[in-house]
Amino acid sequence: MSIYPRFRGRLLRPTPSMLKGASRLMAWHGKVCELLPLERVLVTLNHREPDRVPALTFLLGGARRLTGISYRDFSCNAQKAAEAYLAVVEILGGDALYNVIDLSVEAADFGQEILYPAHTTAHPDYRKPRIRTVEDYETLEVFDPRKSPRMSTVIELGRILAKKAKLRYPVLGFIFGPLGVLAMMRGAQNLFLDCARHPDKVKAGLEIVTEVLVDYARAQCDTGVDGVMLDTLFASQSAISRRLWEEMEGPYAQRIAEEIRRCGALVALHNCGRGPYFDLQIKYIQPVVISFAYLPDDCRDNRDLKEKYGRQTALAGYLPTEAMVRESPKRVMEMAREYIQELGPGGGFILATGCEYPPNHDLANAVALIQAARKYGRYPLRL
């Protein structure tokens, strides 16, 4: 049961212009009292200054430690994963809930064998790839993600979180991009070679995967999540060229994004590659927020980033994973302060880790991140 009422089977959500108007009122409200996380994020996404900079730890697999569940339960049991994620915001804080489990969810339901290690993220068994040869792209089959084992778990997780959030926290769904899903079934190295040698074969696979992901987006939106985050990892200098991304993923990711918008939900984007192609991803996906780990390929520094992209999309980032692993909480707070000062003015900025918080690492730096937003992120910022 969604928090939004239904009309002829569709959820009745506020329109973007209604949200924009509401954010104006909330921004004013935030000047005099503390906002709810949902209000804070909404104001931020509309490029206004809320009461303070919102914060996100991206504690995913690490969330299991807060409720003492196994990694396998976190990966496969929606109720237990939901309890873990709710514990994150209750114990550590943070301004959003998200139903990210891991990047192997979609591939698993296409038939890829998955390993569930005790102390690390579930991942494909690359010794047994679902796509063994270029001919296998065409053998993938369309299915209903509501009835497949792992995607239905994620859908259910979104449903529980949306219900529990009760308009207090925004809830984000999650979908790994189509090229990423193929990489999970073929191995990234083989996929890259196939893109160069047999692009038409890869595109045949992309068509099938995208059809399922579009339906998956619809199913997630139908649970009442406020938005869905697409992960287009390969749109960066870590992976493939701008030209190849435009050919091999841009149009497919666009179809998923359009479906999310058609359902009335917000489109968010995550890309933790080095030198992400912000301009291309905005062109195809038009996200309201981009979560990122490195500066875009066409930006020199944070000021340049804010100037180039700060009005086109909200920015969520980008405390480095390495800092979360190695630096002291005090140093993390100092780094966070610098990001807030450079990216926070005018709103449109969420303080976050660039990628998943190290799942087995001390949680002190997650606390530091949240504290930094509370201490240094209060608007008007002291620059």
Place this chain on the structure above:
Amino acid sequence: MSERDILKELAGKVVEGDEEGTVTLCKKALESGWSPQRVIREGLNQGMREAGALFDRSEIFLPELLLAVESVKAGIAALFPTSSSDMETSEKTKVVLGVVEGDVHEIGKNLVKAMLEAEGYQVIDLGFDVPPRNFLEAVSSNHAEVLALSTMMTTTLDSMRRTVEMARSLDTVPLIVVGGAPLNQDIAKDLGADGYGENAARAPEVLRRLMIE
């Protein structure tokens, strides 16, 4: 066409990732009576070095670099049609390379292998998800001078640390270099490594520097 022109063209074919062109030129070089070793050194490996430099400057990306690696492999197969390239291995610096236990991401490792081989190292590739004891056995049995470890995940940093610590207890301790997404120079130092490679293209430079030191 002069020898120099052919070798230059061969290097260019590697950079372009043109396997067919690479094989054709390798055969042509053999027919001209050149030693396969020279063709590898001045043609194939030179091309790999150039591709690595372009990758380092973000002028080409993983697919193009992987195609260059495949071209080198195809070229070597053409130069040694009946057996693997058993050339001068006793004189080469030996590197034991692998992805640490618990991690299955091996593109970076494979590219490091190609870059090091292009610079004349003998690489003993243990693959991915390699337990620490397998690294140690490989270092000892091959008398390797270098142990190169890779990981892409924070959850396997402990595995990398354990491997480094165990390698330090060997009678002859190799130079230990590490690389991968969750690492930086400081974390590499914390782990007890001698060196850190920011990306595959820089691996030869890191080893060269460490071996001089």
